[in-house]
Each structure stands twice: as structure tokens, then as C-alpha cells.
Amino acid sequence: MRLRNNPKALDILEENKEFVVLEPTKFKNKWSQVFNNDHPIYIEVGMGKGDFIYNNAVKYPDINFIGIEKYPSVLAIATKKVQTSGVLPNLRLMSYDAIELLEVFEENEISLVYLNFSDPWPKSRHAKRRLTSETFLPIYQNIINQQGHLEFKTDNRGLFEYSLVSFQNYGMKFEQVFLDLHQTVEAENNIMTEYERKFCEKGPIYKFVGRFEA
Template identity: 50%
Template sequence: MRLRHKPWAEEFLQAHPEIVISNPESLKGKWDTEFSNTNPLHIEVGTGKGQFVVGMAKQNPHINYIGIESYDSVIVSALENALEAQPLPNLRLLKVNGVHLENYFAKNDVDRVYLNFSDPWPKIRHAKRRLTHEGFLKIYESVLVDQEEIHFKTDNRGLFEYSLTSMSAYGMLIKDVSLDLHANMPEDNIMTEYEEKFSAKGQPIYRVEAKFL
């Protein structure tokens, strides 16, 4: 995906520290102080324009959410969506790279990880960049509460099959596999921008929940 440069993005992000956390390193191990409660914390790695994480925060006020995105030109859209949906005291955004999660979260900080429509990185030499590669699974496990889960959605059959294999090889419990999520749409399903786009074209949406053991 080619990103359009937005020269105003950085200033806009800095103008909203109540949503976009500028110093997440300082909150490692104590995110409850940021949210002023001890509610469960769910993170979305690669939050894109934020439709999913904003929707989840609206739907589940008893859960804290953090959307993680590394590109200024993308996360500004997530911020705009968050501002439009205010008040959402249970939502924050981080402009960081998911590979560095351990810099911002301690073990047991996170209760669930969402991965939605991640870049498939189809070339074999790029496999380590896939967000369901064993290297990333190790990172998620290092910040999650013991025996908690990853929820993964994609339209890419190849990435889905790779992810099932990767998670199984890592020793995770594979559960609730769907090869066509929208055939029996769950009432609580929040769609991402890509999910709306691809499902409208008739493409099946693949979904899995995987639990660390």
C-alpha cells in the first residue's frame, strides 16, 4: 500500500496527548494508572485507520483498548475516528512499531492481542515480517497474561494457512476457526475498513482465535 504523506500529521498527533501516548515506555507495567482502572487491556497491532479499535472501545466500555500503528499518515485517521467517537476514556493510540512491544508492555500487561488484515508479505524471504511469524508470537506471549489469546482476521487465504501452521508449531491451541466469517456473522463482530471492502466484493473473511498454553 502506497502511503500519502501528510505533513500536518505529526503536529496533529502531538496536539492530542489525551489519546496518542507520547511516552509509552514510562507506562510499562502500569497502564492501569493511565486508564485509572484495572480493567482488562486489549491491543490491536496494526490498527490502520482505527475503525476496529474505536468500535471495540465503544462496544465494550469495561475493557481498555490500545491501537498500535507506526505510520503517521495512517494513525492520524485513527485519531480522527477516535475524536469523532468521544468520549472514549478506554481508548489510547500508540505510534510505535509492533516489533518493539516489549519496550512498552510488561509481562501480564495485556489480556488480548488483535491482528486484523495484516500485510501478508507473500515472498518467502519476507516471512519474518508477518505478524504471525514465530518471532512475533514470542513477543505477544512476553506481554500477555498467561494462557491468553490472539484473535486474527484476514482476507488472504495464504496468510491464514501460514498463520494456522505457525501458531500450531508454536504450541498454541487453535480454536474457533472460521473460513467464512460473514456466512454466520457474529452479532458482536466489529468490521475493519478492509473487512468491509473485501466482504463487499464477496471475498471470504478468515478468522481464528489462538491461545497460548
Template identity: 50%
Template sequence: MRLRNKPWAREKINAYPQYITPQPEGAKGRWNEIFGNDNPIHIEVGTGKGQFVTGMAKQNPHINYIGIEMYESVIITALDRLIEADLPNLKLLDVDGAELINYFEKGEVSRVYLNFSDPWPKTRHAKRRLTYKTFLSLYESIMPDEGEIHFKTDNQGLFEFSLKSFSEYGMLLNFVSLDLHNSGYEGNVMTEYEEKFSAKGQRIYRSEAKFQPRT
């Protein structure tokens, strides 16, 4: 994906610290204090333009959401959505999702959403996929024993790889759909990519995987 440079993006991000948390390292272990409640915290890694995480926050006011997007030129659109919606249960972070351990304590995040992540189709790039075992270990390090990953993609190869990765890591698959929009699943909030792909008749794949207590 080629990103258009927006030189004014950093200035705008800095102007809204109530929405995009500055210096998030200092928030580690304090997210419930920042939100002002003890509600569960769900994060989306690679939140893009924010349609999904904003929709989820509107739909579930009893859950705190954090959208994570490393590209300033993309998160700006998510920021605009949040400014318009002014949701008290949603924050944004402009950080690298590979460094989650710097921003969250063990057990602080109860669910991770991965939506339409880069499939990195070449075998030599498998380690970059957000469902590779090193990333699963990273998510596990900030979640409780039975924390969940909810994953959606239009890419069959990535979906098959991810199911195998979840299983080999010892996770329990609670839900698997090979055609989400024709599955009868309720409560689905679409991402921008999901709307585009499904409008072209492409199938959307979805799974829910749960970490198991270590013995």
C-alpha cells in the same frame, strides 16, 4: 500500500497527548493506572485508520483498548475517530508493533488483535508476517499464560500459514472460521479493509488462538 505524506501529522499528534500517549516507554507497567481502572487491556497491532478498535471500545466499555499504528499519516484518521468518540477506554500509540516489549510488562496485555496484516506473500519474507514465531514470542512476552490472539484476514495463504504457526508454537486454537460473515459469529466489528473485501464477495477468515502455560 502507498502512503500519502501529511507533513502536519506530527504536530496534530503532539497536540492530543490524552489520546495518543507520548513517550509510551514511561507507561510500561502503568497502563491500568493511566486508564484509571483494573480492566483487561486488549491491543490491536496495526490499527490502521481505527475503525475496528474504536468500534470495539464502544461495544465493550469494561475493556481498555490500545490501537498501535506506526504510520503517522494513517494514525491521524484513527485520532480523528477517537476525538469524535472521546472514549475513556481507548488510547493510541504511534510506535512500531515489533517493539511491544518496550511498552508493556509481562502479563499486562490479555489479548492481541491482528486484522488484515500485510501477508508478505513471498517465502523469503515469511519472517515479516505478524504471525511468524518470533512475533508470537513477542506477544507471549507481554501476555499472561493464557493470553489470546484474535486474527482476521482475507488472504487464504496467510491464514493457512498462521494456523500452522499457531499450532507449531503450541497454541490452542479455540475458534477457526473459513467464512466469518456466513458463520453466525456474533459481535464482529469490521475493519475498513474487511468492509471493502466482503463487499466484493471475498471470504473473511478468522481464528482465535490461546497461549498455553510453559512447563
């Protein structure tokens, strides 16, 4: 998601250091100290405006959540939402590029990675930029523990088909594949992103749940 640059974005992040992590590389292999517990850590890569990660943190207080957004202007919007809705002890936000996550998380430090409505990068020459490409899968595999999972949702059928092939070629184990998530019993517990709420009536939402083989 690209928004017009907000010149005040960095100031907003700086003013909310209670839950915005400004220098995440300092906490590699120390995130349990950030949360002051050993609960599982779930991360959302490309969190957008933050509805999904925030509502998960509310629903599951015994899980630690980290929302990751590349663009500070977008993260500033999510930060303001947390300010308005209430700071949660099990939620942290940070601005960081997914390609550099190995600088932030130690091997096996994460229990689940969410990829929600990622940029499809439709042109074939940009395929390596897709968050489900072979560029990023080794990164997720490194930071997710052996019991952990990757969950991916999209409304873009082309991206979903590409991603399933990418996951298969990488040797991932398929645990669940939904071709119309909102028409299944899984929808009862589905927490929607702001994008999903806006577009789910225009077509099916696709979802994949899988894990990396040892």
C-alpha cells in the same frame, strides 16, 4: 498499510495527547494508571484507520483498548476520527513498531491481542515480517496473560494457511477457526474493520482465536 507521508501527522498526534500516547515506553507496567482502573487491556497491532478499535471501545466500556499503528500518517487519520466521533476514556492510540512491544508492555500485562488484515508480505523472503510469524509470536506470548487470547482476521487465504501452520508449530492452542466468518453465528457480534467492510463481499473472511500454552 502505507500512505503518502503527511507532514502534519506528528503535529496532529501532539495536539491530541489526551488520548494519543506519545512516549509509551514510560508506561510499561503502568497502563492501569493511564486508564485509572484495573480493567483488562486489549490491543490491536496494526490498527489502520481505527474503526475496529474505536467501535470496540464504545461497545465494551469496561475494557481498556490500545490501538497501535506503526505509521504516524495512518495514526493521524485515526486520531481525527476519534476527534470527530468523541474521545473515550477507555481508548488510547500510539505509533509504535510491533517488533518493539516488549519495551511498552510488561509480561502478562495484556489480555487480548488483535491482528486484523495484516500485511501478508507475500514474498517468501519477507515471511519473517508477517505479524503471525515466529518473529512476533514470542512477543505476544510474553505480554499476554495466562487467560488471554490472540485473535487474527484476514481475507488472504495464503496468509491464513501460513499463520495456522505458524501457530501450530509454536504450540498454540486452537480455540476457534472460521473459514468463512460472515457465514457463521459469530458474525452477529463481529465488529468489522474499514478494510473488512470494503472487501467482505469479494470473498470469505478467515478468523483464528487461540492462546499460548503455559
